[in-house]
Amino acid sequence: MLKQRLRVALQKPVSIYRKNKSRFLVVGLLAVAAGCSTGDDKLPILGQREAITKTVNGKSVTDSVYHTIPDFKFVSQYGDTVTAKNLAGKIYVADFFFTTCPTICPKMKVQLKRVYEKFKGNPDVALLSHTINPDHDSVAVLKEFADNLGVTGKQWLFVTGDREKIYDIGQNSYMVTAQQDSSAPGGVVHSGAFILVDKDKHIRGIYDGTTEKGVDNLMNDMDRLLAEYKK
Template sequence: MSRKKLIPALNRPSSFWVKTNHVIFLSGLVAFLYGCGTSSNDKLPILGQREAVTKVVNGKSVTDTVYQSIPDFKFISQYGDTVTAHTLDHKIYVADFFFTSCPTICPKMKVQLKRVYEKFKGNPDVMLLSHTIDPDHDSVAVLNEFAQNLGVTGRQWLFVTGDRDKIYDLGQTSYMVTAQADSTAPGGVIHSGAFILVDKDKHIRGIYDGTTEAGVDKLMTDMTRLLAESKP
């Protein structure tokens, strides 16, 4: 079965694409995402779609803005237990999509995400969630061995597998990445190197180039900002 590639699920003029082993960011994506969010001097924007919802409160009509959020899901971790959106309740987290036999950008991504893991290791408010896009190969045992080889212990960084279509659907509809077959690419797949920062309300607060130090430095800076923002 051919693997698929993950690329941003936006129209091409405002997307960023990964070609074999490098990421090209186009300014249109940033403009689109930040245009769909809200920001202030001390808060990260909320990215993605939003809609105005009008309701009656104490007899008065009030309009609230409802932002795109990550819905519930159900996958299996490297430890063989069930992981849902509730597993990440009251935490900020970084999501990404990869596969263990990837010969191109995944090794770079995991080196960079390991930096995030080490920086925030032991922080109960932070988690990492890596979704395999090759669940036919990446079984629980394969993911467990992969995590061990990275030096990952405990439950702060979870590697999840599950139904392929549900993983791709979650990527496309919620994390703004999608899947597409490419049998001519190295390893049978070309995919996005994005790291996605999600807040405690399941809103996307940033998308970063996970293949570079600069992109991940920005991610870690924004994680610190988001943690400060979320404190009472």
């Protein structure tokens, strides 16, 4: 299952951004191979693990610390501050886009709207879309964009902020491409991936957000992940 998801996630972004434009995505997804299955029918926890040695009751104990999404501070389409606290107790899907994207973003938003409609009103689910063109995508622009998609409320947040911080969290935390590239359509390069994050801020899946099949897999895994917490 893990190898199949990796293969699907890798195929589309690499075909979209040839040559070296997808290097961060490829590196990030290869790092997923270090993810470890949690057993039973649970989704694996993706990303590299770090061995931490500590002293417990006078004995040296080594634990594995899984890759987690760090805290962040962005601004939503409503003009309010969004941090990791806004997503506490929720699983969520993250992606990267920009409102004037001429290539894959329209496909991605059509597919993410399917996720939004399926889980609309579920207090345990959130969506978080990061613009990678904050110079253009102001709060007002993001609000208009969300309105045009038919998105209401705060379950699906479109966030903007410092460009470098957005690129950093995309590449180093979510393990996907997010960078400027003057040769790319729209002047920026980003992954078409949707990233599934659990309530502990661990990445549990990376999916092709440009295809119906990829998003079907995402929604199935969201159901599986929610079922883990019910148990």
